[in-house]
Amino acid sequence: MPKRILVLDGHPGPDSLCGALAAAYAEGAIRAGHDVALLRLSDMTFDPDMGAGFGADKPLEPCLAEVQDKIAWCEHLVIVHPMWWGLMPAKLKGLLDRVLLPGFAFRYTSGQMLPDKLLQGRTAEVLVTADSPRWYLYLIERVPGYRVMKSQILGLCGFKGIRFRTFAPVQGSNEAKRKGWIERAGHYGAAA
Template sequence: MAKRILVLEGHPGPDSLCGALAAAYVQGATRAGHDVKLLRLSQMQFDPDMGPGFKPEKVLEPCLAEVQAALTWCEHLVIVHPLWWGLMPAKLKGLIDRVLLPGFAFRYEPGQMVPAKLLKGRSAEVLVTSDTPPWYLRFLLWTPGYRAMRKQILEFCGFSPVRFRTFAPVHGSDEKKRKGWIGKAERYGEVA
């Protein structure tokens, strides 16, 4: 069954492995008959700082309004980003801060401890590049960036299920290894 898929390539620079993985995912998903939109963080110009918080609200730059519209449109969200210092890049975090706002992504209800999840009915997949070997990241570091993305961002707003795919270690990888990862990303798009 065809899905509406938003691929958010979350590397702040152009010409990255993340960009190649995102493009491959789009290619596979398109070939499988899905309706796919690709947005690249490196092409967006916005203030990533929320300032003092949710109030007073900042006016969204056009690229952030486009991200909100694409999130409303999609049935499946794919975020592709590098793992820097155990977390996503600061510009991607700034996009999340500015886009996943109260009234759009969640809403606090009087008398309720847990906010309403306004992006329910959507699934998510996160493709992460890292220099840290996957076993070390999972068993010794307990994947803190993954847990925050899953529990405190995506599931908090209603995305479920949320799946992670790790491409690592990037440091020291050769062209053959990277081509293999790009092929995997394309296959993940085909079965989205």
């Protein structure tokens, strides 16, 4: 069954491994018959600072309004980003802060401890590149960025079936290894 898929390349720079993974995922999903939109963080200019928080009236820049529109449109969200200092890049976090707003992604209801999830009915997949080996990320570090993304960002907004795909270690990898990762991302897109 074809899906509407948004692929967000969350690397702040152009010509990255994340960009290649995002493009391969999108191409694989298109070949499988899905309707795909690909947005690149490196093409966006916006203020990533929320300022005074959710209560502040800060209009969305056009690129952020487009991200919001595509999130509302999609049935499956794919975020591809590098792991820097155990987390996503600051510009990607700023995008999520600015776009996943009350009234769009969630709604506070008086008397309820947790907000209403307004983006229910969607699934998500997060592809992450990292310099640390996978075993170290999972066993030693316990992937704090993954836990935050799953429960405190995407899960809080209503996304279900959130999967993480780790491509690591990038540091010291050769061209053949990276080519294999790109091919694997294409397979994930075809299987979405």
